[in-house]
Amino acid sequence: MSDLIADVAGRARDASTDLALATRATKDAALEAMADSLITDAVAILAANAGDVDAAQAAGVPDHMIDRLRLDQGRVEEMAQGLRDVAGLPDPVGEVVRGSTLANGLELRQIRVPFGVVGIIYEARPNVTADAAGICLKSGNAVLLRGSSSALRSNTAIIDSLRRAAASSGLPEDVVQLVPGEGHEAARSLMRARGLVDVLIPRGGAGLIRSVVEESTVPVIETGVGNCHVYVDAAADLEMALRIVLNSKTHRTSVCNSAESLLVHEAVADKFLPTVVAALQESGVLIHGDQHFAAYADVVAATDEDYAAEYLGLEMSAAVVPDIEAAIRHIRRYSSAHTDAIVTGSQSAARRFTAAVDSAAVIVNASTRFTDGGEFGFGAEIGISTQKLHARGPMGLQEMTSTKYIVTGDGQTR
Amino acid sequence: MSDLIADVAGRARDASTDLALATRATKDAALEAMADSLITDAVAILAANAGDVDAAQAAGVPDHMIDRLRLDQGRVEEMAQGLRDVAGLPDPVGEVVRGSTLANGLELRQIRVPFGVVGIIYEARPNVTADAAGICLKSGNAVLLRGSSSALRSNTAIIDSLRRAAASSGLPEDVVQLVPGEGHEAARSLMRARGLVDVLIPRGGAGLIRSVVEESTVPVIETGVGNCHVYVDAAADLEMALRIVLNSKTHRTSVCNSAESLLVHEAVADKFLPTVVAALQESGVLIHGDQHFAAYADVVAATDEDYAAEYLGLEMSAAVVPDIEAAIRHIRRYSSAHTDAIVTGSQSAARRFTAAVDSAAVIVNASTRFTDGGEFGFGAEIGISTQKLHARGPMGLQEMTSTKYIVTGDGQTR
Numbered sequence: 001m002s003d004l005i006a007d008v009a010g011r012a013r014d015a016s017t018d019l020a021l022a023t024r025a026t027k028d029a030a031l032e033a034m035a036d037s038l039i040t041d042a043v044a045i046l047a048a049n050a051g052d053v054d055a056a057q058a059a060g061v062p063d064h065m066i067d068r069l070r071l072d073q074g075r076v077e078e079m080a081q082g083l084r085d086v087a088g089l090p091d092p093v094g095e096v097v098r099g100s101t102l103a104n105g106l107e108l109r110q111i112r113v114p115f116g117v118v119g120i121i122y123e124a125r126p127n128v129t130a131d132a133a134g135i136c137l138k139s140g141n142a143v144l145l146r147g148s149s150s151a152l153r154s155n156t157a158i159i160d161s162l163r164r165a166a167a168s169s170g171l172p173e174d175v176v177q178l179v180p181g182e183g184h185e186a187a188r189s190l191m192r193a194r195g196l197v198d199v200l201i202p203r204g205g206a207g208l209i210r211s212v213v214e215e216s217t218v219p220v221i222e223t224g225v226g227n228c229h230v231y232v233d234a235a236a237d238l239e240m241a242l243r244i245v246l247n248s249k250t251h252r253t254s255v256c257n258s259a260e261s262l263l264v265h266e267a268v269a270d271k272f273l274p275t276v277v278a279a280l281q282e283s284g285v286l287i288h289g290d291q292h293f294a295a296y297a298d299v300v301a302a303t304d305e306d307y308a309a310e311y312l313g314l315e316m317s318a319a320v321v322p323d324i325e326a327a328i329r330h331i332r333r334y335s336s337a338h339t340d341a342i343v344t345g346s347q348s349a350a351r352r353f354t355a356a357v358d359s360a361a362v363i364v365n366a367s368t369r370f371t372d373g374g375e376f377g378f379g380a381e382i383g384i385s386t387q388k389l390h391a392r393g394p395m396g397l398q399e400m401t402s403t404k405y406i407v408t409g410d411g412q413t414r
Numbered sequence: 415m416s417d418l419i420a421d422v423a424g425r426a427r428d429a430s431t432d433l434a435l436a437t438r439a440t441k442d443a444a445l446e447a448m449a450d451s452l453i454t455d456a457v458a459i460l461a462a463n464a465g466d467v468d469a470a471q472a473a474g475v476p477d478h479m480i481d482r483l484r485l486d487q488g489r490v491e492e493m494a495q496g497l498r499d500v501a502g503l504p505d506p507v508g509e510v511v512r513g514s515t516l517a518n519g520l521e522l523r524q525i526r527v528p529f530g531v532v533g534i535i536y537e538a539r540p541n542v543t544a545d546a547a548g549i550c551l552k553s554g555n556a557v558l559l560r561g562s563s564s565a566l567r568s569n570t571a572i573i574d575s576l577r578r579a580a581a582s583s584g585l586p587e588d589v590v591q592l593v594p595g596e597g598h599e600a601a602r603s604l605m606r607a608r609g610l611v612d613v614l615i616p617r618g619g620a621g622l623i624r625s626v627v628e629e630s631t632v633p634v635i636e637t638g639v640g641n642c643h644v645y646v647d648a649a650a651d652l653e654m655a656l657r658i659v660l661n662s663k664t665h666r667t668s669v670c671n672s673a674e675s676l677l678v679h680e681a682v683a684d685k686f687l688p689t690v691v692a693a694l695q696e697s698g699v700l701i702h703g704d705q706h707f708a709a710y711a712d713v714v715a716a717t718d719e720d721y722a723a724e725y726l727g728l729e730m731s732a733a734v735v736p737d738i739e740a741a742i743r744h745i746r747r748y749s750s751a752h753t754d755a756i757v758t759g760s761q762s763a764a765r766r767f768t769a770a771v772d773s774a775a776v777i778v779n780a781s782t783r784f785t786d787g788g789e790f791g792f793g794a795e796i797g798i799s800t801q802k803l804h805a806r807g808p809m810g811l812q813e814m815t816s817t818k819y820i821v822t823g824d825g826q827t828r
Contacts, residue, residue, distance in 0.1 A: 366823030
């Protein structure tokens with residue numbers, strides 16, 4: 001482990017012990033101060049961001065990446081509002097998860113406590129810096145942030161602003177820190193800091209997440225790859241099915257809860273395929289279909305890779321299945337277990353699908369786009385877990401905590 | 415990944431999809447059949463075990479290790495009873511963890527589901543084979559068991575018996591499997607089976623656990639190292655403190671929830687030290703003490719290693735601290751964050767200690783020995799987690815599950 005990471009993680013650990021004991025009032029005041037500070041420092045933050053954008057443009061970074069990197073006054077105000085929103089949410093720390101009095105009189109309580117030190121490794125969106133810092137602070141965790149090197153000037157300016165605000169509210173400034181060092185080595189040192197960092201959350205593309213999962217000795221919460229399906233059952237209301245397919249695919253294509261694959265029961269294929277193919281193509285979607293879909297103009301033949309693909313764009317794989325069991329088998333084989341939906345009017349089909357499909361979210365008669373912390377009412381979201389350990393699905397403040405047992409007696413022994 | 419592990423894990427995955435959908439009645443019937451089967455096969459199991467014991471004795475394995483390895487009719491009956499006890503516990507699968515109706519009418523339920531395939535790597539106690547298989551089956555998980563090579567004959571006989579019983583109850587026999595192959599390579603292949611195995615739980619000594627944590631790409635739940643403290647506060651009832659210290663240290667020394675370190679507030683040191691030193695020494699405990707304790711006969715000087723040690727025997731480190739804050743700092747520095755206890759009559763001291771000590775269990779006025787799934791009323795325990803992700807403290811059936819969201823609508827789109 002590098003000395004650099006040992007130093008920042010050690011300071012985060014010290015700060016986390018104070019933060020874990022901070023009252024909600026102190027934490028909320030710090031979040032409000034951070035929001036004010038971002039507004040006050042907006043000129044400096046935007047100047048730093050302009051430096052990042054200039055460097056990225058000079059390096060020939062594609063426009064859609066530049067768009068993610070670029071901040072403006074409106075985005076800074078959104079970051080500030082995000083911090084204020086988190087201040088308004090209930091404090092997860094101290095919540096009693098379960099409790100009982102044992103036969104011998106011991107009083108048992110399991111309560112939520114912060115993890116301690118959380119590491120976040122993310123790509124070139126500087127707004128993640130403020131969002132992640134806010135969620136970690138509210139849940140009582142010191143945070144080590146490692147964004148993309150291409151956003152280093154922006155992230156440094158944002159973190160400086162947040163740290164000053166934390167200190168002004170009576171919290172240690174080291175509750176928020178940037179992980180120093182160059183490129184992948186810095187991220188790697190964070191991944192190897194077992195014992196100093198309690199949890200690591202990668203936010204970004206499939207490649208980033210895979211590399212963190214492979215290399216990290218710190219426990220990881222895997223987020224976000226979504227090959228989501230919509231299955232249109234024999235008993236579906238086909239008008240509803242069309243609305244749900246279109247919304248799931250086209251409402252926002254670059255996000256993990258957008259649909260990438262369409263399955264249609266053969267009993268409704270003759271009726272549904274002409275409509276859905278026309279509507280998807282009208283929205284600009286390129287369909288990679290099986291032989292049933294490929295009979296339509298401009299549908300290309302799907303490969304095995306297509307069924308496994310997370311397009312994140314205006315493309316969709318599609319197949320006709322003989323029955324619901326075939327749909328379930330297809331989803332088991334290809335789904336990334338993020339979100340899979342059924343459209344059906346049949347209670348037994350809905351029950352079979354929700355029981356047999358093992359994904360973070362299984363949706364009946366609604367768009368896949370609802371798998372989201374905001375939509376679920378969590379108020380804030382650090383990411384969507386696609387692993388089974390600790391948290392699965394949208395992660396809000398509760399998912400950013402561990403628990404401990406407090407056992408109170410009056411002299412009990414065994 | 416080796417072909418061997420890909421084969422057994424693939425069969426476990428197939429079995430797990432059936433098991434995940436099995437009703438409680440089916441699972442309980444299988445557990446009862448497994449218990450009956452162990453009794454029926456006791457002669458064969460004991461013969462296989464005698465082979466392991468003979469080989470271990472010929473290899474010069476120490477007596478206390480042979481004791482752990484050896485089975486007799488009574489231990490086989492205990493294994494069977496353990497399976498029946500698990501059958502009597504509520505089914506965690508399907509439990510609704512939270513639920514609400516969203517503003518747009520979507521009905522949201524978060525329900526418990528099995529992990530899928532669980533790997534257990536453990537040392538030479540063959541009874542763990544039946545215990546772990548029972549807990550995994552009840553929680554709906556297919557299990558891959560990798561015990562010590564020295565118990566291979568015993569584990570093979572037990573697993574054969576359990577598999578026959580599973581099949582006779584209508585479950586796939588592959589819900590329980592032995593991981594084949596030689597020694598560390600077999601364990602290693604299990605650790606690298608990411609995507610095939612959902613969770614890995616090592617049960618055993620600190621060395622085993624460290625190696626799994628370092629090498630595994632499968633998510634791990636770390637269990638069991640316990641350097642547990644008892645802090646006797648200035649406001650302690652000293653008779654209660656004596657009982658708690660003795661019980662915590664001497665009730666059973668080889669377990670992770672036994673106390674390894676004693677801290678005494680200096681205000682009560684003059685009164686408490688003579689009594690506690692005499693009582694511990696009378697029970698055969700060797701005290702490694704600071705200068706205050708070392709003033710007593712037969713107390714040896716403690717080193718830094720002593721304060722960090724998990725003795726698992728009749729030894730204890732001991733120190734006098736100037737105040738509760740010094741006790742908290744000492745525990746933060748040396749504790750393995752398993753279980754730490756305070757003895758005090760002061761409400762403010764209890765409140766400060768339980769807030770500031772970040773361990774899986776923090777105990778007020780009771781023995782550290784209560785950190786246990788059985789004592790906590792969980793009915794069964796797969797181990798005691800000392801990590802913060804997913805589960806912390808004793809792990810019962812609920813901790814052997816993940817969750818998924820089921821979202822039901824009537825055509826909602828965004």
